[in-house]
Amino acid sequence: MINKGVKIESILPQSPAYIAGIKAGDKIISINRHPVKDALDLMFYGDEEFIKLIIERDGRKLSFNIHKNALPLGIEVAPFRIKRCVNKCLFCFVEQLPKGLRKSLYVKDEDYRASFLYGNYITLTNLTQKDYERIKKLRLSPLYISVHATDPEIRNALLGNYEAPPIMLELKKLAKIKIRMHTQIVLCPGINDGKILEKTIIELHKLYPYVSSIAIVPVGLTKYHKNGLTPVTKDKAEEVIKIIEMFQKRFRKKHGVSFVYLADEFYIKAEKPFPPLTIYDDLPQIENGVGMVPLFINKIMKLKIPSAKFKKRFVTFTGTSFYPYLIQFIEKLRGKNIPIDVYPIKNNLFGETVSVTGLLNGEDIIKGLASYVEPGDLVLVPDVTMKDSEDMFIDNLKMSDIEKILQVRALKISPEPESLMDAVFKLT
Structure with a gap:
């Protein structure tokens, strides 16, 4: 060609x-x-x-x-044309979306190039020999791999792809050419938990250090889910924490790192305190929601907040799961006479089981704030609600819609405590 x-x-x-x-x-x-x-x-x-x-x-x-x-x-x-995913995963979030959302949300990508460049997770179900040769030649490391289970039958059932190659064979190909891999397991209760989870961790560990980390994340289910999966409960979260803490203790003794990490949501669901930040090592999977809350808590403990006089009232919002942690920081700001309020927003679009900030939509944000804001307030909008878009929420509403409907000024900010504080003080 x-x-x-x-x-x-x-x-x-x-x-x-x-x-x-x-x-x-x-x-x-x-x-x-x-x-x-x-x-x-x-x-x-x-x-x-x-x-x-x-x-x-x-x-x-x-x-x-x-x-x-x-x-x-x-x-x-020019950006390359993304390879599309042909799997039919039981928990695929794209398949759980209603119609009428931002177009980019419906793209099911499965492209090793995007994995290397952006940290997108791939399943290794569509790689050709030429792809492996290019990965080796260009040294595309690390890659981010969705494993879910090393047992071929269970994994293929979860992927909805019974012709998918055994994942351990594919991982060994990458390890042989010295490619580092960060892996994830989407935990689906009753399918890949318990002994299956333990077996998966043990087998992935055999490829350490090329398999550099494992993240366990709970299955995300919207109210549109139709495949009969069940969410992670408090009891299940406690069970998984116990298993992972056992492995972390073993791996830290052997390698000096935890190797396997739990998404923050497990501790939130179990109503348990987070482990020390040191357990997360260099936070290899923070973009996967692993260690994000502990890092935030650590930062607000160290942050020095000056006093100042303010003419405007600030308002921000968050998903319901992060609210108990963000309110701690907001109260510290209030203690320095900073007029700021935070409100938890329920996700009516996807259902209340979806509680993360990044999946809030414009309509729910506007409805959730309508009773609390006053004309002239300055609304600080977490930029994670507009991921992959300049100023558009997932339901195609924009920052300007918040301003027009609520009669406020809106400013996009990073959810980091330093960014929130910087935004407030720049607007004094």
Whole structure:
């Protein structure tokens, strides 16, 4: 197949590429004689200090020799077309979505490139030999792998794909080429818990350190779920915590790290205190909701809050599961005479079992705040509610809709305590 190259979307001003005369709209054909077909090739081959670029412009091929002088090359290329998932997972969140939400939510991706670049979890059910060769050649490490169970029959049933290859064989292929992997187990009570969970952890540990971590996350079920799965209860959460603490003790003694980690939701459901932050090591799976709350608590304990005079009242909100922890910080701010309130928002769109902030929608936020805000208030909106979008919630409402309907000013912020405090003090 003839390499058609990859289109350049933008050039960073005053970058080596800009100075060399490369333009947006050009197509990169090769870098140092290596064909380029997507951002991964640009990252890998463009990391050299001296670069020879062959580009196509208006049907002509041009050659550029660039000395980077230790600077970024300055080229942004068009995004690659994502490989789609063909599994029919019993717990697939996309299959539990109602119609009419933001279009990007309905994309079921299964692309090793997105796993490397963005930390997206993949199941290794669609990799070809060429894919493995490219992973090895470009050293695409770490990758993020959904395992769920190492028992082939149970895993394939969970994936809804009875032709999926045995996961341990695929993981061994990656370990053989020295690719690091962060794995996850979506825990479905009655299916991959108990002895099956223990067996999965033991087998994954055999590939340590290439399998670098395991995250256990509870199955997420909306009110639209139709496959008969049951949520993690308080008793089940307590049972899982006991199993994982046993493994953590064993692994810390052997390797000095916990290796297997629990999503924060298990401790919340079990109504148990979080373990020390040190248990989470370097927080390898924080984006998976593992250690996020303990880190937040640790930060607010250390944060120094100055006093100031404020003319406006601040209002923020969160999902119901995080509210007990965020209110601790808000009360510290109030103790410094900062006029700020926080309100827990129930998720009516997906059902109250979905309690995380990131899945709140614009309509529920507006309805949840309507009785509490006053015209002129400044509403601090956690940016996780607009993930993968500039200012649009998952139901296609925007920040401007909050402002118009509630007659307030809205400001998007990071949910980190430092960011929240910085936003407040910048607006004094």
